[in-house]
Amino acid sequence: MSPPEIPPPDALDVDILIVGAGPTGLYGAYYAGFRGLRTAVLDALPEPGGQITAMYPEKQIFDIAGLPAVRGRDLVANLLDQAAPFQPVYLLGQQALGLSYDDGRPVVSTSAGVSVRAGAVVITGGIGTFTPRPLAGGSTYENHGLSYFVRQLDDYANHDVVIVGGGDSAFDWAATLEPLARSVTLVHRRDRFRAHHATVTQVQASSVEILVNCEVTQVRGDSAVTGVDIRHLPDGSVRFRRTQRIIAALGFTTNLGPLLDWGLEIDGRHIVVGTRMATNLPRIYAAGDITEYPGKVRLISVGFGEAATAVNNAATVLDPAADLFPGHSTDFPSTERER
Numbered sequence: 001m002s003p004p005e006i007p008p009p010d011a012l013d014v015d016i017l018i019v020g021a022g023p024t025g026l027y028g029a030y031y032a033g034f035r036g037l038r039t040a041v042l043d044a045l046p047e048p049g050g051q052i053t054a055m056y057p058e059k060q061i062f063d064i065a066g067l068p069a070v071r072g073r074d075l076v077a078n079l080l081d082q083a084a085p086f087q088p089v090y091l092l093g094q095q096a097l098g099l100s101y102d103d104g105r106p107v108v109s110t111s112a113g114v115s116v117r118a119g120a121v122v123i124t125g126g127i128g129t130f131t132p133r134p135l136a137g138g139s140t141y142e143n144h145g146l147s148y149f150v151r152q153l154d155d156y157a158n159h160d161v162v163i164v165g166g167g168d169s170a171f172d173w174a175a176t177l178e179p180l181a182r183s184v185t186l187v188h189r190r191d192r193f194r195a196h197h198a199t200v201t202q203v204q205a206s207s208v209e210i211l212v213n214c215e216v217t218q219v220r221g222d223s224a225v226t227g228v229d230i231r232h233l234p235d236g237s238v239r240f241r242r243t244q245r246i247i248a249a250l251g252f253t254t255n256l257g258p259l260l261d262w263g264l265e266i267d268g269r270h271i272v273v274g275t276r277m278a279t280n281l282p283r284i285y286a287a288g289d290i291t292e293y294p295g296k297v298r299l300i301s302v303g304f305g306e307a308a309t310a311v312n313n314a315a316t317v318l319d320p321a322a323d324l325f326p327g328h329s330t331d332f333p334s335t336e337r338e339r
Contacts, residue, residue: 003048003080003090010114012089014038015318016311017108017118019096019259022050024288024303025124026079031311032122033086035326037318040116041088042108044095049076050126055149059172065301091116099262099284106283120314123271123279123286124307125259135164135248138219145225146246156181156245162228163187164216165249171195173247174203184208185241187230189215219246256290267292277310283317285310 016032018025021043032039047053049072052061057073064070070078094112099121101107107117132148150156150173161181163170166188172195174186186203191212193200204210211230217238218229227242256269265272265280270292277285287306289298296302316322 003084003088012040012091012114012116013118014040014089014116015119016040016314017042017106017116017121018088018124019043019108019121020050020124020126020288020290021045021048021090021092022124022126022288022303023052023075023079023300024126024307025050025122026076026083027304028122028124028287028307028311029088030079030083030086031308031326033083033088034329035311035315035322037119037311037315039086039088040091040118042091042094042096042110042116044093044111046093048080048090048092049073052076055169056172057151058153059176061300063299063301095257097258099281101282104282106281118283119318120283120285122277122307122310122314123259123284123290124288124303125256125290127269127289131255132248132252133250135216135219135246135250137217138246138248141219141221141225141246144223145221145244146219146248148248148250148252150177150247153177153180158182159244160242161185161245161247162216162241162243163247163249165247165251166190166192167194167249167251168196168199169251170247170249171199171203173249174208175199175206178203178206178208181245185243186210187214187216188212189233216246270296275309276313277306278313283314285314 015037016039018028018041021041029039029041052072059072060069062069094110096108098109106121109115138146156177157180159181160183161177163174163186174184178184213233214230216228217231220227227240229238230241231238271286271290273286273291273293277287279286287310288303312324312326316324
């Protein structure tokens with residue numbers, strides 16, 4: 001799933017800098033390459049794919065045009081392959097910090113000390129930096145049986161799994177892991193769930209044990225998780241449940257971080273853009289879930305279109321003689337597309 005390792009210099013000069021390596025950003029990298037633009041992709045996460053890689057790499061996604069179903073990690077791999085012929089530079093594991101201008105061109109500094117001078121910047125940061133809400137008393141066991149996201153299904157095979165939460169992620173993972181795990185127990189503080197009704201019904205009809213009005217009060221183990229204490233809130237009684245794997249699906253907090261200091265027009269937690277995906281700052285564009293405009297719909301499919309719109313409009317700023325319409329990909333021989 002990872003792109004080729006290309007050690008970046010301390011300073012880069014590119015046509016397009018894409019901030020955010022989720023699906024929208026990766027598709028933007030393809031489109032920038034298709035337009036013949038030198039491109040860099042910057043992301044705070046150590047791997048490309050954004051929320052898909054971090055939160056649901058094994059889940060099936062059903063709303064990608066032309067793909068009736070695709071596993072999250074496969075979608076990311078395909079997007080990387082699509083952009084690969086144009087050799088974008090990936091700056092992973094580093095955050096976008098400051099924004100300045102040099103002779104009218106934006107310059108973005110990163111947390112790794114890299115300075116990227118670009119003709120234009122396209123922000124595709126999704127929901128910004130997201131941090132999972134921790135499970136009380138569980139920090140000692142993170143990566144030793146306790147996790148917030150499921151990265152490899154095989155890690156849960158033939159284990160007793162406890163999932164904490166009542167939202168979509170909790171129920172999705174319960175449904176996915178039930179056929180693989182030795183047992184699955186879902187623990188939720190309330191007797192109502194935020195998850196989609198159909199998934200709740202599916203899990204209720206399975207072998208998953210659902211404990212409502214309960215909370216995990218303590219994680220037990222030595223070097224790794226061996227069990228949890230579960231308190232029944234109405235009467236205060238506590239029971240021990242053996243487990244080797246805990247998934248804390250308690251949601252996450254989001255933050256736009258240093259982008260808030262750039263001077264962008266922000267509406268709540270989103271960047272305001274116009275029909276060209278341009279922000280209020282010169283040569284700064286945005287696409288995907290991070291954007292806001294009247295009628296905005298936050299779907300991956302929408303983000304793909306916005307990325308193409310942002311890149312093509314940026315191309316006309318870099319070269320006023322360039323056409324906004326890029327032409328159809330089918331009109332170009334593969335050797336020309338992959339130069």
